[in-house]
Amino acid sequence: MADVWQSSMDHAVAVARKAGEMVRGALKDDRTVMTKSSAVDLVTQTDQKVEQLIIQSVKEKFPTHRFIGEESVAAGESCNLTDDPTWIIDPIDGTTNFVHAFPFVAVSIGFSVNKQVEFGVVYSCLEDKMFTARRGRGAFCNGEPLQVSEQTDIHQAIVATEFGSSRDPTAVDHIFRSLRNILCLPVHGVRGAGTAAINMCLVASGCAEAYYEIGIHVWDVAAGSLIVSEAGGVLLDVDGGDVDLMSRRIVAANNRTIAERIVKEIESFTLQRDDAPLQS
Numbered sequence: 001m002a003d004v005w006q007s008s009m010d011h012a013v014a015v016a017r018k019a020g021e022m023v024r025g026a027l028k029d030d031r032t033v034m035t036k037s038s039a040v041d042l043v044t045q046t047d048q049k050v051e052q053l054i055i056q057s058v059k060e061k062f063p064t065h066r067f068i069g070e071e072s073v074a075a076g077e078s079c080n081l082t083d084d085p086t087w088i089i090d091p092i093d094g095t096t097n098f099v100h101a102f103p104f105v106a107v108s109i110g111f112s113v114n115k116q117v118e119f120g121v122v123y124s125c126l127e128d129k130m131f132t133a134r135r136g137r138g139a140f141c142n143g144e145p146l147q148v149s150e151q152t153d154i155h156q157a158i159v160a161t162e163f164g165s166s167r168d169p170t171a172v173d174h175i176f177r178s179l180r181n182i183l184c185l186p187v188h189g190v191r192g193a194g195t196a197a198i199n200m201c202l203v204a205s206g207c208a209e210a211y212y213e214i215g216i217h218v219w220d221v222a223a224g225s226l227i228v229s230e231a232g233g234v235l236l237d238v239d240g241g242d243v244d245l246m247s248r249r250i251v252a253a254n255n256r257t258i259a260e261r262i263v264k265e266i267e268s269f270t271l272q273r274d275d276a277p278l279q280s
């Protein structure tokens, strides 16, 4: 049966590739670092230019579609997911990596309809890996099918996580205690690529058993969440309930056994939701 969202997905792949070229081109040149929510929440002109490139090109082709873009939200746009077709964009996932030329940087584009992610595209542009997933039709990297790891023993797992961009001491204490719990299980290792989207693609590829983080935003994980689930993985909230992409918390794992084991070790905390009303 023809796929009603195929042309949108094709466009997402094409524009992610174009965006990736822009990111690669700017890697050595763009040193105009600005900050957002904290001194370590970085943004560059390239983040802003790439988001504009993606939004403009989508608007020309699909004028009725809506957008949630990281840099547009930073500039004051609302972050509400409606039932309308919505492009959820992180122009550079891994801006800190980009600024330091640390070689994991992604363009992440999720597309949701009726609040459900229909396709996800993560272009790891320095590795030239194009990760894609279409709901119900599997996940791929450069056209090759992806499958999560079969490991069910947490002691033989690699777990990915990040420290995030908050330096609030209470939040950092929670993060460290969770990390300590997980390290001391013990697990084989803890890793972090510096980007939520690539961490999730590593789970989808079977290279890591799980990824969890508190503090991410919907644009970090919209595309990656579908890539993980279409590769056979599971998504949970850090308290073990259903994942909520607006809640800023996620566990993505190869299977439920690993996901639930990790949940037991996470010291959870709550942050302001992405869709909280704007403060005037």
Ligand SMILES: O=P(O)(O)O[C@H]1[C@H](O)[C@@H](O)[C@H](O)[C@H](O)[C@@H]1O
Pocket (backbone or CB within 6 Å): 041, 070, 090, 092, 093, 094, 095, 096, 162, 163, 164, 165, 194, 195, 196, 197, 213, 215, 216, 220
């Ligand atoms: O701001 P960008 O788009 O680079 O994304 C974020 C990462 O994806 C997080 O995992 C990570 O922990 C950081 O919070 C980082 O900000």
Ligand SMILES: [Mg+2]
Pocket (backbone or CB within 6 Å): 090, 092, 093, 094, 196, 219, 220
């Ligand atoms: Mg991001």
Ligand SMILES: [Mg+2]
Pocket (backbone or CB within 6 Å): 047, 070, 090, 091, 092, 093, 094, 095
């Ligand atoms: Mg970003």
